[in-house]
Amino acid sequence: MREVWILPQHAPVLLKVEKLLRKPNAHPLIHALKGVSTAMTNGPVTTQTLLPDLQSGALSASARYTFSLVEGLEPVIQAVAHEHGDVYVYIAVTGEIAIAQATLFPVTRVRDTARLNDRILRTEKLFDLANISIDAHPDGEEFYVIYGALRATSSLSDIEFEIDTLARNAVDAAAAYREFVK
C-alpha cells in the first residue's frame, strides 16, 4: 500500500499502470519505464554524457576499445580500436546528431584523385553504415575520411555498433583503396 501523488488528469494512466504492476510478470512495463527513466535522468545526450556511458559499456569492458576525451572548445571522444590496428575513431554529438569518424589518408598521398574518387563512388556501398568524404584540417591539409551519422538519442548499443563497424570499415577501406596511395 502506497500513496501516489499525480496530476488529476493522469489518473486513467495510473490506473492502467497499477493494474499492470499487480501482475506477477510486469517485465514489459518495467522495461518500458526504464527507457523513460533513462530519458528523464539523462536529459539531452552530449559528447560529455556519452563518454562515461562508452567507458562503462561493452566495448570498454572487453578491452577492445579505449575511450578518452579530447579537450577543447568542442570536446570530442577519441576511441582507440585495439582490434583494428589501434585506429582512432572520433565521436562528436551536436544537437540531434552523433558522428563517428576515422581518417583514411591525406589527399596529398593519393596518386590520382579522379580515379580514386571514381572507385570510391562505385564501392562505398560495400562499407555499411559509413560514408566517405574529404575534410580539411584547420591548417588546410585535406584528408579522406570515413564516417557514420546517427541520432544522438540512439541507444548505447547502437552507438557502440556504429563505432565498431566504422573502425572495421576504416581499415577495410584503407586496404581497398591502398593501391591509389603512394
Next chain:
Amino acid sequence: MSSVLSKLWTALRGAANEAGEAAVDVNATRILDQEIRDADNELREARIALAGMMGKQTVERNHLAEKQAKLEEYAGYIRQTLAKQKAAESAGQTAEIAKHASLAQEVATKYAEQEALIKASDNVIAEYGKNVDVLKQKIVAGETAIRTLKQRADTVKAKQHVIKASAAVAAASSSTDSRARNALDSLERIEKRQEEALAQMDAANALSAESTGEALEERLRKAGVIPSAGAASDVLARFKSEGQ
C-alpha cells in the same frame, strides 16, 4: 529546401574557385544557420497567422449563429402574419387581410435578405477554413524543414568538431608517432602484427618439426640404423680384447 541546396552548391563552386576548400564547410554552416533562422521566423509568422485566422473564424461563427437566430425569428413572424391573414380571410375582414398580407411580404423580404447574409457568412467561414488548413500544412512543412536543416547543420558541425580534434591530436603527437594516425597506418600495423604472428607460427612449426625429427632419430636408433647406446659396450669390448 531546394533553395538551400542551390545556395550550398553556389558556395561550393565559389570555394572551389578560391584557394581553400575548407570554406565550403564554413559556408555550409553559415548558410544552414541562416536558413534555420529564416525558417524559424516563417514558422512563427505562420503560427501567429493561424491563431488570427482561427480567431476570425470563431468570430464569424458567432455572427452566423446570431444571423440564424434572426432568421428563425423572421420565420416565426411570417407564420404568425400568414395565420392572421388566413383568420381574416375566413372572417371576411378585407382591410385586415391586406394589412397582414403586406406585413408578410415585408418580413419575407427581410427573411430573404437574412438568408443571403447567412450564405455569405457560410462562405466566409469556409474560406477561413481553407486558410486554416493551408496554414496548418505550412506549419507542419516548416517544422519538417527545420528538423532537416538542423540535422544537416548538426552533421556539418559535428564533422568540424571531429576534424579539429583529430588535427589537435595529430599536432600534439610525438614525431615518432605518425602525424595523424589514419586507417592506412592501422592497416599496416595490422599487417605487421599478422606477419609477426605468421613468423611465430613458422618458428613454432619449425620447433615442432625438430621435435618430430628427434622422435624420428629415436625410431631410427631403435631400428638399429643409428648406433644405439648398446654400440658403446661393443666398442669397449673391442678395446678390452685388444689388450688380451
